[in-house]
Amino acid sequence: MRLSHLFPPTLREAPANCPTEGLAWLIRAGYLRLFEAGWAYLPLGKRILEHVLRLLESEMDHLEAQRIYLPPPTTLSSPTPWDTLAQAWNESAPASPLVATQLEAVRTLAQRDLQTYRQLPLIFYHVSPLASAPWEGVSPLHLTQGLVLESFALVSAPTALESFQRRYLQAIGNTLQRLGLPVRLAHAGLPSALSPQLIWAPYPQSHSSILHCPQCPYAAIEAFATFKKPELSPEPVLPIELISTPGIQTIRDLSVFLGLPASRLAKAVFYLAQTENESPEHLVLAVVRGDRTLSEAKLASVLGARHLRPAPSEAITAVGAVPGYASPIGLKPGVKVIVDDLIPRSPNLVAGANQPDAHLRHVNFGRDFNADLISDITLAEPGDPCPYCAAPLVKASGLPLAWVTAPGALEGATFLDENGQSRPIFFAYFRLSFEALILALAEQYHDEHGLIWPVPLAPYAVHLVALGGRKAPHVIEESERLYGLLQTAGISVLYDDREASPGVKFNDADLIGSPLRLTLSPRTLETATIEVKWRHSGDTQMISLAEVIPQITRWLKEHQTLPPRHEYII
Known part of the structure; x- marks a missing residue:
């Protein structure tokens, strides 16, 4: 391919607000264009x-x-x-x-x-x-x-x-x-x-x-990541007690009001869940500890729900609960209760009393309420222990x-x-x-000048540059001859035959990222040589024009082979 014919021309700058470096280089080098409906592969x-x-x-x-x-x-x-x-x-x-x-x-x-x-x-x-x-x-x-x-x-x-x-x-x-x-x-x-x-x-x-473990292979998308939940120290189960909490409706406010850590509180969240296309929605109450965040993805998964949405207040009050002061205690039939598996091992929690401005102290699973299902329904967080080896989990994008x-x-x-x-x-x-x-x-294979493709991926293995233009017809003649020889040898080549300055040609070669750049100029022809530059390292050397085809063929063959195929579990 002659660069003078290649569509589209390179761009001096990336589009405004381009979100990633790799994408910016792909657009600038002419690999693709973006449309509202998708990508155009050029x-x-x-x-x-x-x-x-x-x-x-x-x-x-x-x-x-x-x-x-x-x-x-x-x-x-x-x-x-x-x-x-x-x-x-x-x-x-x-x-x-x-x-x-x-x-x-x-x-x-x-x-x-x-x-x-x-x-x-x-x-x-x-x-x-x-x-x-x-x-x-x-x-x-x-x-x-x-x-x-x-x-x-x-x-x-x-x-x-x-x-x-x-x-x-x-x-x-x-x-x-x-x-x-x-x-x-x-x-x-x-x-x-x-x-x-x-x-x-x-x-x-x-x-x-994702959250992943740096010590073992465990990894999961954030919404479904699990962690090793703590075994709490045993403590005596205390009698349940009604306490006044006027205007206190959030976990944070309740924690401050009572002087208790959020881990001593129970958080109740109501949803309407739909399990099949035509089935009616049903009310679900999810209960998690106050220091943890509910994972809607986990909840939908354990319910087998295809759709989940926050329940309106009228659906909550219909089962005897009070928004802001809700708990699973004393509810009417018609609600499915799902509790996180930390709840049964967390004694003497504070939970809503299902009456305005009141909570219950010393609420215990099994004595004061039960559940239709116990499952892991909370989000894991960075620093939580890996479910397999207990090393702190790490978050990565x-x-x-x-x-x-x-x-x-x-x-x-x-x-x-x-x-x-x-x-x-x-x-x-x-x-x-x-x-x-x-x-x-593209994010893996670029530097501050453009893309750097390995030989097996490169659109063209060789980027041939002719310098001198019309003022150097002997360079053009030799470049055309070499362009034909490279193609005959089965080497994919992009030939920069444009009337442009050396700086523009070299910048475009770096931008496009072919593994090898071959440069012919009046100076190299004086010694019957050609300059060869590897894009990935920047190393250059001069080789004889008589040896260029066998030498390039040998180099590309050495770099063509990818690591061997093997069987493994990622």
Whole structure:
């Protein structure tokens, strides 16, 4: 490719308010442009994308996954596997529109053409734009469309999906680590063998976070992170006591008023939960200790709720509770009580009395109230002990790159087992966001001058620069000859044939980030040499024009190989 023909020209400055350095370099160098609906991958960006996809396809081959093309997606009438996970990144965000996927098309294929257990397991995958990009709201950009790799594993039973989930995470993680990204596996749901999980890359500018352990592999998105909860010292259970607390309605005010730490208080929060599409909402009371924050994502997960919203005051008073002074004590039927697992081990708490301006002292679980469900429903915080090794958890910002959801039944799709009995087909859903991946790569591979691509990723391995312009026709002639020889040798080359100053050409070479820059000038031709500069190190040397093709071929071959593929659990 001649740089004079390459679209678009480079930019001297990044767009205003560009949120990350890596994205700024991608835009300035002409790899992509941003639109309200999504990204446009321009010629340089498309070449990067193709290199990444080639590596991913190799890993999909190891999984014996089959690539297919599917019709354009339609919005589903029921939640997709992504909906719950997407909401977990930002609990305060309103429910997003249902994500459109090709699940309906996969269901139809299974119904029509999958008949017996001998055809299982199956893994399909495809690459396409997806409306409501899966990382919308958790990245520096809020796009409404993204390019994704989607996979569906179809199996005969949920237990068969555990090995698929592990192998898929290995395959994607293998690719990302071979590309030089420091990725980590994080839980994206309540811990279980088949809980949703994601592959995450550090990204300081993102407003999504995980909590992870610096001493062991544990990591989870913030909304679902767990921690080792303390075993409290035993103390005698005291008689319950009504106390006057006029105008005291918040945990902070109550703590100050009574001179007690928040850990000695109980916090009650009412919600309306909907578990199915057409089912009516039902009232839920969540009780946590006053020093902890409720995780709405955990609460929705343990309830199996597809939608959760704060309960209005009339719903609260209807069961005998008083807003600001509520507790689970003495409620009328019609409310489901969920308590955090710290509550049963925390004796003699202060809780609302369900009457205005009053609280109850020495409230104890089991004696004064019970629960329909006891579960971990509180947010972990930095510094809390790791649930496995008790080391303090650390908070970090990053981008979710790939996801694996929990398994589900493929509604209406069945197969005949070895006994001729009809059985439901189960599936797991996998997704990788190319936008998040490209952002993470650009953040990993740049310096203060521009992008720095490793050879396997680079859009062009060589950036050929000719200096002197019309005043040096012998340089132009030799550059054209070398441009042809490099292509004949199978070396991808971007040839800067423009009438521009050396400074402009060198700046653009650094900006675009090809691994090798070759520079021909009147001075180098006097000695029949060419200047070679490695972008990643800045090292330069002069080599003979007679040796340039074999030397460049040898160097690129040495740097072409990625770290070997291997099996591991991230």
